[in-house]
Amino acid sequence: MTRTLAEWLAYQESTHPRDIALGLDRVRAVWEAMGAPRPAPIVLTVGGTNGKGSTVALLEGMLRAAGYRTGCYTSPHLLRYNERIRIDGNDVSDEALVASFERIEAARGAIPQTYFEFGTLAAIDLIARASVDVAILEVGLGGRLDAVNIVDADVAVVTTVDLDHQDWLGNDRDSIGREKAGIARGGRPVIVGELAPPQGLLDALRRIGADIVRAGEAFWAQSANASTAGEWSWGHRDGTAITLPLPALAAPVQLANAATALAAIHALGTRVDVSPSALRTALLDVRVSGRLQRIGDRPLTLVDVGHNPQAARALAAWLDARPSSGRVLAVYGALADKDVAGVVEAMGARIDRWFIAGLDRDTPRGLAADALAATLAAVLPAAPASTYADVGTAWAAAREAADENDTVLLFGSFFVAAAALSRAM
CATH class of the missing domain: 3.40.1190.10 (Mur-like, catalytic domain)
Structure with missing residues (x-):
């Protein structure tokens, strides 16, 4: 058959x-x-x-x-x-x-x-x-x-x-x-x-x-x-x-x-x-899905598949170069085999608030929100952060917290990008 x-x-x-x-x-x-x-x-x-x-x-x-x-x-x-x-x-x-x-x-x-x-x-x-x-x-x-x-x-x-x-x-x-x-x-x-x-x-x-x-x-x-x-x-x-x-x-x-x-x-x-x-x-x-892809305005909402320190440094450079007066709110999820500490260190204080999303429901390789948050706290002890079971609830919380001049950045994995794009369609 x-x-x-x-x-x-x-x-x-x-x-x-x-x-x-x-x-x-x-x-x-x-x-x-x-x-x-x-x-x-x-x-x-x-x-x-x-x-x-x-x-x-x-x-x-x-x-x-x-x-x-x-x-x-x-x-x-x-x-x-x-x-x-x-x-x-x-x-x-x-x-x-x-x-x-x-x-x-x-x-x-x-x-x-x-x-x-x-x-x-x-x-x-x-x-x-x-x-x-x-x-x-x-x-x-x-x-x-x-x-x-x-x-x-x-x-x-x-x-x-x-x-x-x-x-x-x-x-x-x-x-x-x-x-x-x-x-x-x-x-x-x-x-x-x-x-x-x-x-x-x-x-x-x-x-x-x-x-x-x-x-x-x-x-x-x-x-x-x-x-x-x-x-x-x-x-x-x-x-x-x-x-x-x-x-x-x-x-x-x-x-x-x-x-x-x-x-x-x-x-x-x-x-x-x-x-x-x-x-x-x-x-x-030429456009490529999930590469600083704009999916919303007021607040500006962007999706990026960046999932390693080098990609995070590129994101950081883009944030440094853009004209903006608002905050950056990050919806971040990661896989267990990625260098989370390196990504967090690269982004640093550019992120005003972290909305940590668990990916353990999406894939066996996904990190649970609590484990990801623990690494964030070890690298950036003063970083404001909250945890959520999945990308959808983390993004909803970020939207609720954002002002119209802020930027919401969803990044960290193809799974994050896929969840965001499926909801934005």
């Missing part, structure tokens, strides 16, 4: 004893049993700690504005599993996913697959069947042993490297950088989007023999000055230079993501033709 999409997803959670089991042997064997389809003539792989989803969306927007058909794979999703796979800008249907899962099940035999491996194989399968021009694949965790790495990318991108997923990737930036370097291939470009990447990343890329295209050295972005408000310039060591509008995506970090995406397009050389007009269109049009 044919399973529904919901039934397939529930089934996939039972086919492997662990949620995360890094390694390529299982997923490669099934991929090869399916004929080892290459998702597209051109493949871009995007890894890194933060900025992956925005960079994928910017690449997709730039290429589509130039007339290319794209296939994208990202994770996790916010509201619907279908968001993970986009063909020419559209989420795939339930029917397409079910048909792909049936093909994967027939090919895998007795080979166990994790939930993420099923999804990665489905993305490769569906994108390949759509006959797109360019595939853009986001790495889920790390790089070297992530399922996406069964595909050899024409251009690899490493956006940033910071502490996250330490249980699997290592406890310092060098170790994590070495893992993320694994998506690069010898003799092919790898875009390093961070101005100060860890040495471990650079050393590993050199051992692989990749062509390192590094921000601040091979390409750069210059922000607007008083006479060119709303614009920025991008330059490359080969003499290419272009003036562009600032990204519609909020937060200063999005300029770095845009510059990195442009560097990846540039690295493809004559294989694609993306005009300045297409770049401008993409920068002005």
